Amino acid sequence: MTSTLTVTGLSASYGLASALKSIDLRVEKGRCVGLLGRNGAGKTTLLKSIVADPEITVRGDVAIDGRSLRKLATYKVARLGVAWVPDTRRIFTRLTVAENLDIARRRGVASDQLERVLEAVPLVRGLLKRAGYELSGGEQQAVTIARALMSAPDFLLLDEPTEGLSPLIVEQLQASIARLPEIFDLGVVVAEQNFRFVTDLADEVHVLETGEMVWSGTPELLVSDPDLVDRHLSVGEK
Amino acid sequence: MLGVLNFAHGSLFAVGALVATSVIGTVFPSIPVFIGAALVGAVVVGVLGLVVERTVVRRLYRGDHITMLLATFAILLIVEGASELLWGDSPATVNQPKVLSGNVHVLGAALPAYSILLVVIGAVFAVGLFLLLNRSRFGRDIKAIAQDQVMGEAVGLNTKRVMFLVFGLGSALAGLAGVLIAPTVSVSANLGDSYILESFAVVIIGGLGSITGSLISSILVGVTEALAVAYFPFLSGFTFYILVAVVLLVRPRGLLGNARIGAAA
Numbered sequence: 001m002t003s004t005l006t007v008t009g010l011s012a013s014y015g016l017a018s019a020l021k022s023i024d025l026r027v028e029k030g031r032c033v034g035l036l037g038r039n040g041a042g043k044t045t046l047l048k049s050i051v052a053d054p055e056i057t058v059r060g061d062v063a064i065d066g067r068s069l070r071k072l073a074t075y076k077v078a079r080l081g082v083a084w085v086p087d088t089r090r091i092f093t094r095l096t097v098a099e100n101l102d103i104a105r106r107r108g109v110a111s112d113q114l115e116r117v118l119e120a121v122p123l124v125r126g127l128l129k130r131a132g133y134e135l136s137g138g139e140q141q142a143v144t145i146a147r148a149l150m151s152a153p154d155f156l157l158l159d160e161p162t163e164g165l166s167p168l169i170v171e172q173l174q175a176s177i178a179r180l181p182e183i184f185d186l187g188v189v190v191a192e193q194n195f196r197f198v199t200d201l202a203d204e205v206h207v208l209e210t211g212e213m214v215w216s217g218t219p220e221l222l223v224s225d226p227d228l229v230d231r232h233l234s235v236g237e238k
Numbered sequence: 239m240l241g242v243l244n245f246a247h248g249s250l251f252a253v254g255a256l257v258a259t260s261v262i263g264t265v266f267p268s269i270p271v272f273i274g275a276a277l278v279g280a281v282v283v284g285v286l287g288l289v290v291e292r293t294v295v296r297r298l299y300r301g302d303h304i305t306m307l308l309a310t311f312a313i314l315l316i317v318e319g320a321s322e323l324l325w326g327d328s329p330a331t332v333n334q335p336k337v338l339s340g341n342v343h344v345l346g347a348a349l350p351a352y353s354i355l356l357v358v359i360g361a362v363f364a365v366g367l368f369l370l371l372n373r374s375r376f377g378r379d380i381k382a383i384a385q386d387q388v389m390g391e392a393v394g395l396n397t398k399r400v401m402f403l404v405f406g407l408g409s410a411l412a413g414l415a416g417v418l419i420a421p422t423v424s425v426s427a428n429l430g431d432s433y434i435l436e437s438f439a440v441v442i443i444g445g446l447g448s449i450t451g452s453l454i455s456s457i458l459v460g461v462t463e464a465l466a467v468a469y470f471p472f473l474s475g476f477t478f479y480i481l482v483a484v485v486l487l488v489r490p491r492g493l494l495g496n497a498r499i500g501a502a503a
Contacts, residue, residue, distance in 0.1 A: 051392055073398075074391035083392075090389040092382040099378050104393040151394060 003029045003065055005050070005082070005155045005187060010060035012042075012049045019045040020211045022060070027187040029154055032177075034202030034219065035191040036233060041208040043191035044087055047157045050189075051084045052077045064154065079106060081154035087163055087191075089140045093132035097124065097143055100132060104150040113152055120183055121146040121176055138169040145176070155187045156180065162194045170197065177201060195233060199223050207232045240384065240401055241447070242295060243303055245310040247437065248430025249317035250287060250409050254279040254416020255425045256321055259330040262420075266333045279417035280410040286317075287409020291402055299387070299401065314430075321427035334421035356418055363411065364453055371449060380404055384447060439478040443485045445495020454493055 007025035011018070020042045027033050035043045049058050052074045062069045069077050078084075083104070092100050101114060101124075110116075118125045123142040127135065135143065141161060148156055158177065162170045178201055181188055192198045198205060199219035207215040207222075209232050215222070222228060261275035290313055298306045334352045341348040371377035383390040383397050390397045416429070423429065440459055444451030459478060466473040473480070485492060 053388060055388075073396075074388065075394050075396050078392055078394040086389070086392075090386055092385055092389070094381045094385055095378060103378060103382055103395070106394055147393065 003081075003154050003187075006061075006063045006066075007046075007050065008061045008063070010046070010049055010058065010062065012045050012056050012058045014045075014056060018211060019056070020049065023208075023213050025189075025206065025213075027155060027189055029185055029187045030181050031203045032181055032188040032190065032201050034198035034205040035189065035208060036193070036195060036198055036205060036222075037191075037208035038193070038233065040210070042211040043208055044159055045211075046208070047084060047086075047159050047189065047191055050077075050157060051082055078151065081151075082157065083148035083151050083153035083155070084157045085141075085144045085148050085159060085161060087160040089137075089144045091132045091135070091140050091143050091147070095132055096128070097130050097132065097135070098128040100143055100147050101128075101150045104147045106151045109150070109152045113150060116183070117146050117149045120149065120179060123172070137164050138166065138173075141165060141169075141173065142176075145173075149180070149184060152184070153186055155189070158188065158190045160192060161190065162192065162197055170194070174201060193233075195229070240299070240404055241303075242299075242405075243307045243310065243438075244295075244408075245307060245434060246290060246313035246317060247310075247408070247412050248434030249314040249321070249427075250283050250290075250412040250430070251416040251419075251433060252425075252427055252429040253286060253317065253321060254283045254413035255332070255420040255423070255429050256325045256330075256416075256427065257282050257413065258332050258417040258420040259325065259425055262332050264331075264333070266336045266339075269335050269337065272335050276414055276417045280414040283413025283416065284406050284410030287412070288402065288406040290409070291405035295405060296398065296402070314434075318427045325427065327427065329424040329426045332420040332425060352421060356422075359418060364449075367449060376400075376403075436478055439482050441492075442482055443492055445492025448492070448494040451492055451494030 005025075005027040007023055010020060010023040010025075012020040023042075023046060025033070025046070035046065037043050045056060049056055050062050050069075052058075052062075052069060052072055054074065058070065064080060064082070067080075069080065069082070072080070092103070095103070101117065105113065121142050123139065124146045127139055127143065132140070132143070145156075145158070145161070161173060161177070165173065174197055177188065177190070180186060188201075190198055190201060199222060202219050205215075205217060205219050205222050206213050207228075214232055215228060257279040258275050261278050262271065267275065294309055294313060295306070298309055338352045338355060340351050342351045342354055343349075344354075369377075371380060379390070379395050379400050382393075383395060383400055387397050390400075419429075436459070440455045441452055443459065444453070444455030459481060462477045462481060463474070466477045
């Protein structure tokens with residue numbers, strides 16, 4: 001079933017410090033949306049605002065199929081089908097990998113969800129009995145993505161999934177993420193500084209700069225405009 | 239587990255003992271009456287704990303430890319004051335069931351049967367808590383939230399509800415402990431004051447957040463104090479503080495305090 005996550009006129013702040021200004025975003029199930037921007041551009045804040053992180057004060061609206069998420073607690077947003085993979089991974093280190101996955105499984109999710117997730121993120125299959133604190137960075141990243149998928153979400157928010165990972169792991173991760181919209185019929189939002197990772201994966205790209213959305217379009221258009229890339233993304237991100 | 243330094247725990251413990259004085263009175267209770275008193279104590283104090291969590295503690299989870307410490311100390315004073323109004327300020331006594339008032343001979347030593355029962359009940363609850371934390375979904379949720387509350391919410395856990403229930407459970411156990419200790423002490427509103435410092439010492443030595451650490455620490459502290467009473471009487475009552483000082487100097491996070499979390503990075 002088609003479903004749409006809509007962000008409308010979203011402004012966000014940490015206390016008195018403004019972090020986002022009037023952001024509009026639309027994510028449909030089955031599609032991948034990329035967010036590019038330098039450090040501090042507001043990518044993480046945008047994802048945290050969508051999942052109703054209590055640290056952030058938000059104005060504007062976030063809705064799924066017209067149902068506002070604005071006044072809901074974070075756990076209710078999660079139960080409505082929004083899964084979040086934070087940039088620092090944050091797996092539960094005192095739990096086993098199997099427990100990390102099971103904890104996110106919502107009521108009513110099909111019993112074969114674990115098998116489907118393990119097929120989509122195969123690296124996790126061999127880790128199920130390991131404790132969270134025993135995992136490497138790449139393994140932790142795979143587990144956090146698998147954990148997010150266990151809730152059978154309609155929308156998956158990935159914050160800097162390639163951060164700190166080796167090129168080989170990034171390549172495997174990219175292949176896994178690319179299949180997710182189709183396999184699980186979900187919308188994916190990837191916030192990244194890795195230009196190539198996003199432009200290879202996304203159906204559409206948005207560029208953020210100091211809390212504002214300064215450009216939106218297809219990845220092909222962005223790749224074909226070096227001036228645009230130079231202007232809004234630092235050299236290392238190309 | 240919640241990261242709450244709860245000074246009010248001592249006063250909740252005392253309320254459990256005071257409830258026992260009301261339920262049992264001055265008679266020698268039968269076993270069923272004594273069990274009933276224990277259940278009533280646990281329920282009354284558990285509910286009181288839920289009220290404390292809902293009205294005060296919940297607002298302070300995101301604050302610093304000092305604020306929480308001061309707030310729970312204020313609750314301790316309020317509960318002690320209210321207890322004096324309800325039960326008076328004269329110490330009371332509670333009898334244990336007659337069947338448990340004799341001694342049991344173990345390896346030639348005569349030990350009070352009631353003390354042995356307390357040890358057994360303590361062991362049963364320790365095992366029960368261990369199983370709750372490590373073999374149940376509720377325990378899994380508690381451990382996850384204890385580590386990262388925001389991420390717990392983000393995977394769909396109603397963290398406020400879980401913390402509410404954990405605080406209530408902890409309070410109910412304090413109430414139960416108060417009822418069980420009542421026959422061995424003079425019961426008054428400030429009964430918990432002496433126990434709470436010793437309890438903090440046990441938790442600090444065992445390591446914050448570690449049930450196993452607290453279990454090992456409690457045995458260590460108890461045996462050390464008993465040896466001090468027998469062989470170094472002048473140290474009696476100070477061994478807790480000596481052990482805390484030594485552990486903080488040698489291993490500041492306590493015997494088992496969050497070592498695995500530290501290793502995760």
